[in-house]
Amino acid sequence: MTEIRRLGVAFGANPFTFIGLSGVGDLIVTATSVNSRNWRAGNELGQGKSLDDVINNMGMVIEGVYTTKAAYELSQQRNVPMPITEAIYQVLYEHKDVKVAIEGLMQREVTSELE
Known part of the structure; x- marks a missing residue:
């Protein structure tokens, strides 16, 4: 949510926008619903499947795949730190191993989420 x-x-949004249904609500559903x-x-x-296989077998658009790319590129343009988004981008588009990406995130220096 912090990212x-x-x-x-960075684009002028009110930070409180993200604590409602369009932010936290959507994130909770996306992260917890098997649907x-x-x-x-x-x-x-x-589980180790390739992105191409996942996309081809889903039969529907997986918004997060394309949103990750857009968010990553925007974060780079605006110099906004988004380490989780960057790790997901690396898994999706640079073929980084999922476990390696997670280990990298877990080994990061602790920072404040209140900036």
């Missing part, structure tokens, strides 16, 4: 808020604020295409795609990627 989403950071990026939105979410994004959740299912992430689950399959975590």
